[in-house]
Amino acid sequence: DGGITQSPKYxxxxxxxxxxxxxxxxLNHDAMYWYRQDPGQGLRLIYYSQIVNDxxxxxxxxxxxxxxxxxxxxxxxxxxxxxNPTAFYLCATKTGAQDYGYTFxxxxxxxxx
Amino acid sequence: xxxxxxxxxTLSVQEGDNSIINCAYSNSASDYxxxxxxxxxxxxxxxxxxxxxxxxxxxxxVTVLLNKTVKHLSLQIAATQPGDSAVYFCAETSGSARQLTFxxxxxxxxxx
Numbered sequence: 001d002g003g004i005t006q007s008p009k010y011x012x013x014x015x016x017x018x019x020x021x022x023x024x025x026x027l028n029h030d031a032m033y034w035y036r037q038d039p040g041q042g043l044r045l046i047y048y049s050q051i052v053n054d055x056x057x058x059x060x061x062x063x064x065x066x067x068x069x070x071x072x073x074x075x076x077x078x079x080x081x082x083x084n085p086t087a088f089y090l091c092a093t094k095t096g097a098q099d100y101g102y103t104f105x106x107x108x109x110x111x112x113x
Numbered sequence: 114x115x116x117x118x119x120x121x122x123t124l125s126v127q128e129g130d131n132s133i134i135n136c137a138y139s140n141s142a143s144d145y146x147x148x149x150x151x152x153x154x155x156x157x158x159x160x161x162x163x164x165x166x167x168x169x170x171x172x173x174x175v176t177v178l179l180n181k182t183v184k185h186l187s188l189q190i191a192a193t194q195p196g197d198s199a200v201y202f203c204a205e206t207s208g209s210a211r212q213l214t215f216x217x218x219x220x221x222x223x224x225x
Contacts, residue, residue, distance in 0.1 A: 004156075033212075040122070042202060042217040043157075090156050094211070101147045101204075102213060104156030 003027040006091050006105035012113050013078065013085060021076045021108045023091030031094040032074035033102065036060060036087045043090065049074055078110065086112050125222045132190040134219045136203035139184065143205040147213065148177060148188045151200045160188070160201075190221075198223045 007022045023032065031050045035043040045058030049068040063082025068074055078085045088109050092102040126132045138146075144165040149157035163170045163177045163186075170177050176189040186203050200220050204213040 006156075035215075040217075043215040045212070048212070092156075101149075101159045101162060102157075104149075104158070106156050107154070109154075 004091060004093060004103060004105035006089075006108050008108060009106070011108055011110045013110060014113060016080045018077055018079050019110065021078065021089055021091075021110070023074045023076065023105060024072055025074075025091075025093045026072065027093055027095075027103065028071070029093035029095050029103070030071070032068070033092040033094070034058075034064070034066065034074070034076045035090045035092065037090060037107075038087050046076065046089075085110055122217070123220045123222070125224055126193050127224050128193060128195060130193055132188075132193045132197070132221060134188045134190075134201050134203075134221065136186040136188075136216055137184060138186060138203070138205050138216075140205060140207055140214070141184065142207040143184075145206045145211075146177070146179060146186050147204045147206075148175075148186075149202045149204060149215075150197075151202065151218070153199075157202060193221075193223050195223050195225070197221060 003026045005024045013019045033048040034046040037043050044060050046064050047058050047066040049055035052068055052071050055066050055068050065077045088107050090107050091105040094102050147162045148160040150160050151157040161172045161175050161177050163179050168179050174191045178187045200218040202215050202218045204215045206213050
């Protein structure tokens with residue numbers, strides 16, 4: 001998937017637990033994004049980061065947290081405050097170029113059990 | 114906020130026929146558009162893009178048409194193959210942040 005590694009591929013969470021989804025890239029891209037995808041729906045932006053040590057909330061940031069301590073890594077934590085976390089989570093990166101699409105990872109499917 | 118939407122959630126075509134997937138966008142400031150293909154359980158893959166100063170762009174078996182007057186985008190796939198079965202998303206961007214806004218997707222099914 002173009003140098004983006006998301007892990008794990010499948011993740012199960014118990015009620016009340018925090019879980020962290022990993023996203024690592026070796027593309028040397030500046031910007032990184034987390035999207036949530038529900039069945040039959042499009043992609044909704046959770047958080048994004050355009051530079052190390054800086055990140056911004058997206059459209060549905062409540063119940064999620066992120067960090068960007070290294071350019072290569074942008075982990076997403078799904079906290080217990082997220083009441084409906086079951087979804088497919090996609091990480092994406094983008095170069096600093098003006099017009100260029102995102103490169104996506106292969107996704108993590110999170111299920112609450 | 115602005116949104117990107119698709120006319121039809123599903124599309125079924127016979128193998129070998131041409132497919133046309135449509136997308137309407139509402140942000141008149143959008144100046145760059147992308148089509149993505151997403152196979153089941155995988156991340157979206159870039160297919161083709163087009164800038165707002167163009168109205169047509171061709172790739173291998175795919176053509177994107179942009180009609181800025183009616184804010185409409187379409188993806189044409191020639192000689193559709195079973196491997197083309199997937200969900201297709203359009204996305205648009207504008208402004209200095211260049212963040213993409215995605216449509217809800219169209220499920221394309223290729224019938225034998």
